[in-house]
Amino acid sequence: MIEARAINATAVRADFPILGRSINGKPLVYLDSAATSQKPAVVIDIMDDYYRRYNANPHRGVYTISEEATAAYESARQQVVAFINAASGKEVIFTRNTTEAINLVRYSWGRANIRNGDRILLTEMEHHSNLVPWQLLAQEVGASLEFLRIDDQGMLQLDELDARLEGVRLLAITHQSNTLGTINPIKAITAAAHRAGALVLIDGAQAVPHMAVDVRDLDVDFYAFSGHKMCGPTGIGVLWARRALLEAMPPFLGGGDMIKRVKLHEASWNDLPWKFEAGTPSVAEGIGLGAAVDYLKNLGMDQVRTHERTLVDYALEKLQEIPGIVLYGPRDPEIHGGSISFTIPDIHPHDLATLVDREGIAVRAGHHCTQPLMDRLGVPATTRASFYIYNQPDEVDQLVSGIQKAQKVFA
Amino acid sequence: MGDDLYREQILEHYKNPHHFGELADADITQEGDNPLCGDVITLYLKLDDGKLGEVSFRGRGCAISQASASMLTDMIVGKPVAELKSFPTKDLLEELGIQISPARMKCATLSVNTLRVALNGESHEED
Numbered sequence: 001m002i003e004a005r006a007i008n009a010t011a012v013r014a015d016f017p018i019l020g021r022s023i024n025g026k027p028l029v030y031l032d033s034a035a036t037s038q039k040p041a042v043v044i045d046i047m048d049d050y051y052r053r054y055n056a057n058p059h060r061g062v063y064t065i066s067e068e069a070t071a072a073y074e075s076a077r078q079q080v081v082a083f084i085n086a087a088s089g090k091e092v093i094f095t096r097n098t099t100e101a102i103n104l105v106r107y108s109w110g111r112a113n114i115r116n117g118d119r120i121l122l123t124e125m126e127h128h129s130n131l132v133p134w135q136l137l138a139q140e141v142g143a144s145l146e147f148l149r150i151d152d153q154g155m156l157q158l159d160e161l162d163a164r165l166e167g168v169r170l171l172a173i174t175h176q177s178n179t180l181g182t183i184n185p186i187k188a189i190t191a192a193a194h195r196a197g198a199l200v201l202i203d204g205a206q207a208v209p210h211m212a213v214d215v216r217d218l219d220v221d222f223y224a225f226s227g228h229k230m231c232g233p234t235g236i237g238v239l240w241a242r243r244a245l246l247e248a249m250p251p252f253l254g255g256g257d258m259i260k261r262v263k264l265h266e267a268s269w270n271d272l273p274w275k276f277e278a279g280t281p282s283v284a285e286g287i288g289l290g291a292a293v294d295y296l297k298n299l300g301m302d303q304v305r306t307h308e309r310t311l312v313d314y315a316l317e318k319l320q321e322i323p324g325i326v327l328y329g330p331r332d333p334e335i336h337g338g339s340i341s342f343t344i345p346d347i348h349p350h351d352l353a354t355l356v357d358r359e360g361i362a363v364r365a366g367h368h369c370t371q372p373l374m375d376r377l378g379v380p381a382t383t384r385a386s387f388y389i390y391n392q393p394d395e396v397d398q399l400v401s402g403i404q405k406a407q408k409v410f411a
Numbered sequence: 412m413g414d415d416l417y418r419e420q421i422l423e424h425y426k427n428p429h430h431f432g433e434l435a436d437a438d439i440t441q442e443g444d445n446p447l448c449g450d451v452i453t454l455y456l457k458l459d460d461g462k463l464g465e466v467s468f469r470g471r472g473c474a475i476s477q478a479s480a481s482m483l484t485d486m487i488v489g490k491p492v493a494e495l496k497s498f499p500t501k502d503l504l505e506e507l508g509i510q511i512s513p514a515r516m517k518c519a520t521l522s523v524n525t526l527r528v529a530l531n532g533e534s535h536e537e538d
Contacts, residue, residue, distance in 0.1 A: 350475075351417070
């Protein structure tokens with residue numbers, strides 16, 4: 001048994017070279033990890049090492065460095081398998097990011113299984129990446145989209161879930177809202193969906209970096225996430241799906257590496273997972289993701305979650321003291337992940353973000369790729385502060401004083 | 412820099428915009444928006460013998476977008492319409508008098524782009 005140690009953010013910060021930077025003469029306070037996380041040196045170094053020592057196309061060459069590249073890339077896949085408790089590497093498809101993973105399901109599974117008149121159930125809080133692909137599919141095949149509503153604390157209204165699920169073919173839902181921070185009860189929702197005969201796709205972009213995720217315990221059917229939000233590089237993401245589903249699905253992209261045998265007029269497909277990985281893969285990025293998984297595993301995902309819950313608890317309390325502030329999302333840090341959205345009266349989020357940037361503080365302002373959610377909240381945009389393993393309570397204090405300074409400018 | 416961006420004149424225009432409100436008998440009413448930021452303005456133009464007789468605007472959004480709209484109305488009222496059809500963006504940016512970062516350029520130019528659409532019927536965004 002590894003002893004559970006609380007995260008020491010000061011020690012963690014030393015692992016992230018970028019956190020030594022100053023912005024406008026002030027130390028960088030990075031509060032936009034929900035958009036992309038920073039990268040520890042181990043991830044940067046392992047990718048550098050790949051390019052310097054064994055850069056080669058994997059799965060093809062019989063020479064030494066190609067075999068090394070293949071081994072490193074496939075070993076990264078195995079690290080992901082263990083990290084999310086997949087049954088095997090056959091279920092872990094490397095994609096470019098969450099968006100591509102969801103689009104893979106839309107094109108491959110969706111086109112083969114969603115028919116005219118079928119119903120797809122989503123929620124009001126979905127990121128555009130888990131909304132627009134389904135709009136496109138619905139328009140293409142004549143399916144209809146329906147939406148679970150949220151309440152005023154940004155939680156899904158689940159009281160009529162069973163009725164809403166009747167006749168639904170696919171439920172596609174975010175594990176954790178990137179805007180509100182709401183952590184959705186995926187296990188219970190999935191059980192209900194399965195009772196109704198629907199398959200379940202989870203957008204896990206905001207969950208896998210921040211909490212222990214066990215895809216088999218959740219019992220979902222598809223689970224998508226990105227490497228760059230979990231200390232890994234951009235350009236690598238994951239689609240996990242049940243093996244039986246993947247076996248039955250037609251290929252997504254055609255090309256090299258995804259085939260077994262090609263003739264002029266036809267081809268047969270490679271085994272899983274490569275059937276869904278056409279073309280030269282993102283080798284360095286895959287290896288970088290493996291190192292990121294290792295890094296997070298060493299910290300312990302339960303400790304990561306505890307660290308963020310403590311920060312959110314503190315931030316909600318501190319932010320509430322700002323006159324006039326409107327906070328969105330659950331008040332209970334147990335179901336509020338590390339993203340907090342808010343608005344300040346008479347200061348547009350973009351003005352606020354620009355002003356706190358002068359203090360070295362990076363926050364997001366805008367609709368956060370959730371325009372329907374902004375409509376639901378009745379605001380054009382919010383400011384969002386999001387936390388990760390390297391953030392500390394004093395950065396929350398700096399944010400609060402940055403907001404107070406902005407209020408003086410606009411007073 | 413930050414204090415420059417939100418210098419007194421810009422905040423003054425933001426808090427007390429000039430020519431703000433609807434023009435009931437406007438000849439041209441043109442909406443413009445930046446969907447990515449949520450900045451919205453509506454320009455109301457009343458023509459008078461080839462000139463811009465009256466102008467007003469309504470809108471909501473960041474200080475940069477709203478202040479620039481207010482300043483623009485000061486700059487264009489009474490000017491010949493033929494001239495305004497190709498009103499240079501740089502004139503408005505000079506009037507703003509601040510360094511606009513690429514990320515905020517759309518905010519600063521929303522009003523002048525909307526003016527161009529209003530008078531030309533389509534967008535002729537300058538490069």
